[in-house]
Amino acid sequence: MNPQALASPARWLQRFVADVDVPPASDYERWWRDRGQAISDAVDRAGTPHLRMFDAQGRRIDEIQFPPEYWDALARGYEAGLVWRAFAEPRSLLPGFVLGYVTSFFDPGIYCPFTVSLSTAVPLDKYAGEEVKARLLAPMLARSGRCWQGATWMTEARGGSDLGAAVETTACSIGDGTWRLNGDKYFCSNVGAEVALVAARPDGAPAGVRGLGLFAVPRLRGDGTLNHTIRRLKDKIATRSVPTGEVELRDSEGWRLGPEQPGVYLILEALNLSRIANSIGSVALAQRALADALAFGCERVAFGRPIVEHPLLGVQVRERIAALEAASALAWEAARQLDVVWRERPPYSEQYDLFRLMAHLSKYWTAENAVQTARWAIEVFGGAGTLAENRVERWLREAVILAIWEGTPHRQMLDGLEVMERKGAHHLLLERLRAGAEPGAIEDWSLRLERFLAQDRADREASVGPVFHDLALFAGHALAQRVPKLAPKPDHGAAAG
Ligand SMILES: Cc1cc2nc3c(=O)[nH]c(=O)nc-3n(C[C@H](O)[C@H](O)[C@H](O)COP(=O)(O)OP(=O)(O)OC[C@H]3O[C@@H](n4cnc5c(N)ncnc54)[C@H](O)[C@@H]3O)c2cc1C
Structure with a gap:
């Protein structure tokens, strides 16, 4: 293969989403290469940002302090359309996902x-009343870099x-259309x-997942004071370019979304959208780790030749590229499925059930592949790989x-199992994979899944791991058959910036 194909996210994507028109994708990539990567590196090395809780007058402000360049990097992405493009004609999520892929190649x-x-804006658009949309959604869709941001807690x-x-967070209606929320959220990103x-x-709702509701909660009340407070920021090993904190909701004002729908469906809609973005980001990370490893391995000489030219490493490079292709094909197919169903409301169609199964397979496998590829990339660098x-x-x-x-991963497997058991989503999946599968493979899979699903519940759960893993790989490789092949000629000149 030509390693140059791995050095650019936009170029790699041409094989998977050539039909998606995103005018600024290559400019955006250039910005990340020239400027954004250095900002991202500095933010990662600086560690947890500072939480400034009070201003000079002793008023509670809960301001997160990053270097100013961090906010420029965020503004760049919002301006390019990572969120607003989903709401512009022709109402597709794919252009934003393409920009997300480019972003993640430099900073997942x-x-x-x-x-x-995006996972905040979509449910607001679908389920909020007009007044709430005007107040909370409209500023999120501003096409400037200073638009409002969302979060899902x-x-x-x-x-x-x-x-x-x-x-345990409760919500109490106060009768004027607003609710008051009380409780603590433990992992609150952005x-x-x-x-x-x-x-x-909501007060009086039954116990269990079916009693949950989804609420939109602004950061500030109408009078400009904080509507909730941040107890502390999490000191994480990575993803330092998104601040994650613990939040205290104390009589916080909110609006209930889609009260006529079971709230858990709305929660899962938001989560499943994020799972697709996570898949896109995981594939971009794997591409980046592979590109960095290849760039290093083309220069590093051992036993008289570049290390990637040794047979053992050469085989591993080809295996990692094949895994990246399968993960890419799976993630983009799941994204395309979402793009068909994202405006559905309950009760959902069969196509939505297929999307759910694909979302679980894709979230699971793309992240696993990212972990494996990143670990392998460190090995390729040898001791240098362990240095920050x-x-x-x-x-x-x-x-x-x-x-x-x-x-x-357990959650993806168990939720994937549920949509196979209750909705039979695997039948549609297998049909979807037929075009790229070897003769007889679909029938073999059909039999394997039938036997697996015929077990009792505890046995199904106990044995879902290998079945789900193999199914994700099978799906990725079958879907990758339909993707144009990479140029086979080796050329060891790749570098990922
Ligand atoms: C950096 C970071 C940012 C985050 N940001 C957010 C955010 O913005 N909003 C938000 O809501 N959450 C956020 N989270 C939380 C994240 O979604 C949870 O960590 C995740 O869902 C797992 O929940 P848990 O950590 O409480 O683990 P637990 O639910 O306690 O699970 C512990 C382990 O048990 C396993 N397990 C649980 N049930 C089963 C079962 N039935 N069978 C087999 N195994 C099982 C789990 O898979 C896991 O391995 C964030 C987490 C991190 C690390």
Whole structure:
């Protein structure tokens, strides 16, 4: 293969989304290469930003202090259209995902603010009343770099996987269309955002996940005072270019979204959108780690030749590229499925069920592949890979978080299992994969899944790991068959900036 194909995110994407028109993608990439990467490196090395809780008069302000260049990097992405493009004709999520891919190639963590802003804007657009939209959504869709940001806060101290048991935040209607929320949120990314979507239990609602509602909560009340406060910022191993904090909601003003719908569906819609963005970001991270490893390996000489020319490493490079192609194909197919169904409301179509299964497969496998590729890239660098100054160790720190937030691998497997059990979504998936599959492979998979699903519940859960893993890989490789092939000629000149 030609390693130059890996050095540019926009170029790699041409094989997967050639039909998506994003005018500024290559300018945006140039900006990241020339300026953004250095900002991102500095933010990562600086560690947790400072939380300035009070102003000089002793008033509570909860301001997150990054270097000014950080805000320029964010503004650049918002201006390019990571959020507003989804709301411009022809109403597609794909152009924003392309820009998200380019962003993540340079800084996977900073893609989080854009992702959660989109995952806030979409439910607001679908489920908020006109007054709330005018107040909260319109400033988010401003086409300037100074638009409002969003955030999605579900997790509480007792856990993120079992939201039905863990969410203790309550919401009480005060009769004028607004609600008051009380509780503590434990992992709140993009914590300085102007608007957050918050999972809470309306007074009198039943226990469990079905009793949850989704609320839009602004950062400031009408009188300009804080509507919630930040207890502290999390001191994370990576994704330092998004601030994550703990938030205290105390009689915080909010609006309930889609009260006529089960709130858990709205929560899952927001999460599933973020899972697709996470998949896109994970693939970009894997491409970057691979590009960096290849650039290093083409220059590093051992036993008389560049290390990538040794047979063992050569095989591993080809395997990693094949895995990247499969992960890319899976992520972009899941993104395209979402692009078809993202404006559906409950009750959902069969196509939506297929999207859900693809979202779980894609979130799971792309993040796993990112972790594996980043770990392998460190190995290729040898001792130099363990040094912070060479950046490649950062991709592993970032990848580990991509696998956890928006739901752990276990969560993806169990939710994927549920949509197969209850909706039979695997039948549609297998049909979708037929064109790229070897003869007989679809029938073999059909049989394997039938046998697997025929077990009792505990056995299904216990054995879902390898089935889900193999299915994700099978789907990725089958989908990759339909993607134009890379030029085969080797040329060891790649460098990822
Ligand atoms: C940097 C960062 C930022 C985050 N930002 C946000 C945010 O903005 N908003 C937000 O809402 N959340 C956020 N999260 C929280 C994240 O979504 C949760 O960490 C994640 O969902 C897992 O929840 P938990 O950490 O509480 O683990 P737990 O739910 O306690 O799970 C612990 C372990 O048990 C496993 N497990 C749980 N149930 C089962 C089961 N039935 N079978 C098998 N295994 C199981 C899990 O997979 C996991 O491995 C963030 C997390 C991180 C690390």
